[in-house]
Amino acid sequence: MDSMNILSIFIQTLVGGIGIGSLYALVALGYSMIYRSMGLVNFAHGSIYMIGTYFGIIWYRGMVMGLQVPYPIAFVIGVLLNAILGLILERIFRPLANLDLMLMLLGTIGLGYVLDNLAVIIWGAEGFAVNSPLPNEPIVIGGVALLPQMLLLITGSALLMVGLNVFLAKAKIGKAMRAAAQDRETASAMGIPVNTTNALVFAIGAGLAAAAGILAAPIVYVNPAMSAAVGLKGFAAFILGGAGSIPGAIVGGLVFGILEAISAGFISSAYTKGIAFVVMILVLMVKPAGIVGEVTVDKV
Amino acid sequence: MSLEIENLVMRFGGVVAVNDVSLNVKPGMIRGLIGPNGSGKTTIFNVVSGYYKPTSGKVSFDGKVISGLPAHQITALGFARTFQNMRLFKTMTVLDNVLVAMGHHCKTNLWQAMLNPVAVQREDKMLTEKALHLLSLFQIADYARERATSLPYGHQRRVEMARALATDPKIVLFDEPAAGLNEKETEWLSETLLKIRDSGITIFLVEHDMKLVMGICDAVSVLDYGKKIAEGDTKTVSTDPVVIEAYLGKEEDL
Ligand SMILES: Nc1ncnc2c1ncn2[C@@H]1O[C@H](COP(=O)(O)OP(=O)(O)OP(=O)(O)O)[C@@H](O)[C@H]1O
Numbered sequence: 001m002d003s004m005n006i007l008s009i010f011i012q013t014l015v016g017g018i019g020i021g022s023l024y025a026l027v028a029l030g031y032s033m034i035y036r037s038m039g040l041v042n043f044a045h046g047s048i049y050m051i052g053t054y055f056g057i058i059w060y061r062g063m064v065m066g067l068q069v070p071y072p073i074a075f076v077i078g079v080l081l082n083a084i085l086g087l088i089l090e091r092i093f094r095p096l097a098n099l100d101l102m103l104m105l106l107g108t109i110g111l112g113y114v115l116d117n118l119a120v121i122i123w124g125a126e127g128f129a130v131n132s133p134l135p136n137e138p139i140v141i142g143g144v145a146l147l148p149q150m151l152l153l154i155t156g157s158a159l160l161m162v163g164l165n166v167f168l169a170k171a172k173i174g175k176a177m178r179a180a181a182q183d184r185e186t187a188s189a190m191g192i193p194v195n196t197t198n199a200l201v202f203a204i205g206a207g208l209a210a211a212a213g214i215l216a217a218p219i220v221y222v223n224p225a226m227s228a229a230v231g232l233k234g235f236a237a238f239i240l241g242g243a244g245s246i247p248g249a250i251v252g253g254l255v256f257g258i259l260e261a262i263s264a265g266f267i268s269s270a271y272t273k274g275i276a277f278v279v280m281i282l283v284l285m286v287k288p289a290g291i292v293g294e295v296t297v298d299k300v
Numbered sequence: 301m302s303l304e305i306e307n308l309v310m311r312f313g314g315v316v317a318v319n320d321v322s323l324n325v326k327p328g329m330i331r332g333l334i335g336p337n338g339s340g341k342t343t344i345f346n347v348v349s350g351y352y353k354p355t356s357g358k359v360s361f362d363g364k365v366i367s368g369l370p371a372h373q374i375t376a377l378g379f380a381r382t383f384q385n386m387r388l389f390k391t392m393t394v395l396d397n398v399l400v401a402m403g404h405h406c407k408t409n410l411w412q413a414m415l416n417p418v419a420v421q422r423e424d425k426m427l428t429e430k431a432l433h434l435l436s437l438f439q440i441a442d443y444a445r446e447r448a449t450s451l452p453y454g455h456q457r458r459v460e461m462a463r464a465l466a467t468d469p470k471i472v473l474f475d476e477p478a479a480g481l482n483e484k485e486t487e488w489l490s491e492t493l494l495k496i497r498d499s500g501i502t503i504f505l506v507e508h509d510m511k512l513v514m515g516i517c518d519a520v521s522v523l524d525y526g527k528k529i530a531e532g533d534t535k536t537v538s539t540d541p542v543v544i545e546a547y548l549g550k551e552e553d554l
């Protein structure tokens with residue numbers, strides 16, 4: 001009986017880890033796609049995720065002119081607004097992609113701060129909890145209690161990841177992205193509008209980050225500081241999985257989320273961050289290219 | 301549909317790589333562009349294909365000025381090229397290298413890609429067949445699924461040519477396609493270039509292999525230190541004392 005209990009706690013922890021891991025994975029995908037197509041590590045991506053969360057949740061919570069918008073519609077609005085923000089940011093980043101790595105990093109970090117400060121000015125430094133649009137009573141399956149919102153986060157993220165993979169594999173954009181990342185000049189000689197491709201990548205990355213943030217908002221706490229917390233973990237997942245690899249970002253995110261949940265559940269929540277990062281460093285020592293190691297970008 | 305280069309000047313800091321060059325490439329011809337190392341041949345290609353904006357002068361195609369347009373737009377107008385230092389997409393298969401160049405002929409757009417996957421699949425299949433056909437013309441279809449850079453050097457050159465043709469060009473700029481090829485491969489290249497021309501595609505050819513140039517070009521322009529020093533049919537050019545001097549001065553044989 002007791003072992004049964006431990007097993008169900010373990011499964012519950014695992015599912016929680018997969019949920020948070022999906023969030024990290026969607027954020028890591030943004031890092032990965034931009035790195036893949038532009039050779040740029042976008043340290044502002046955590047802030048883009050945070051802004052995207054607000055872009056959706058402010059409608060859901062009636063923070064815009066008192067308008068109370070249903071969750072699914074708020075979700076779509078948030079994703080679209082953030083995709084537009086992505087397009088604008090790509091225009092700002094475009095000149096950075098040709099600079100050396102140091103200036104590039106500084107530029108993205110600076111932009112991240114600007115976005116964080118804007119969020120504080122517009123929505124305040126104080127955060128808020130968000131009510132789930134779904135019932136708050138956990139669904140119990142075989143002794144494992146799962147929050148409906150957690151299941152929504154997991155299924156929603158899974159659908160987005162599958163959709164993205166199908167899109168990149170089928171549509172010409174996937175090949176164009178790879179080509180542009182490897183050799184910008186040759187890609188343009190093959191008729192690929194490299195700037196347009198990059199803009200699309202930024203828009204998709206920002207849209208995915210918003211989707212992740214809005215799906216996770218009822219589980220985590222929403223405040224401007226979440227840009228640093230989740231941004232860092234998304235970045236770690238991106239490195240862990242293999243910089244620039246799309247499946248790598250997904251695997252990295254899930255591994256990170258699960259590690260975090262297990263160390264919080266079975267060791268101590270005080271060590272969560274530490275344990276996850278130690279594992280990341282160990283993995284990179286054994287396999288410097290990351291879990292799904294694939295050299296996609298020659299530069300850097 | 302002729303390519304006109306008028307009074308082209310390209311300066312890099314103090315270096316005048318191309319100095320007031322005018323020349324044209326008429327439809328259906330093979331125009332050779334020769335000259336000693338560093339005489340500005342590749343630079344002219346880079347200007348024509350949109351990598352550099354000329355310091356002065358202009359390039360037009362079919363009466364329309366193209367200098368200053370972004371490279372992908374110039375490609376869309378019917379230009380393709382190969383590179384002196386071969387620039388295949390290293391991590392892609394031979395087939396993907398060719399497919400990438402067909403992108404702008406895709407009829408399905410972004411929305412259809414998401415809403416009508418069947419149409420996309422049909423188109424992907426059609427493009428793949430077209431790409432394989434192209435590869436078979438270059439006798440490399442057997443390598444379609446292999447990583448492009450794992451092929452022997454001569455075959456990589458063929459992939460680059462197939463990729464250039466995949467954009468469905470009206471004119472192709474070949475930058476030293478015979479470099480590194482053995483005699484047999486060069487012979488094959490020469491036949492292939494003629495076949496390409498006979499299929500209606502205009503060719504602009506930079507090449508150091510004089511046997512090849514003299515064998516297939518309809519007209520040749522000669523550069524030295526960025527300036528055009530001679531022009532005409534192969535016979536006139538190969539016997540021109542100015543040309544011989546330019547090459548001998550640099551201890552190369554014509
Ligand atoms: N991007 C650049 N920046 C500075 N100088 C350049 C650049 N591109 C070319 N040059 C210079 O312009 C001159 C012409 O070079 P180019 O590559 O056009 O010669 P080429 O005729 O193609 O020579 P080769 O036969 O060796 O390929 C050279 O002196 C070269 O160093």
Ligand SMILES: [Mg+2]
Nearest residue numbers: 341342343384
């Ligand atoms: Mg050259």
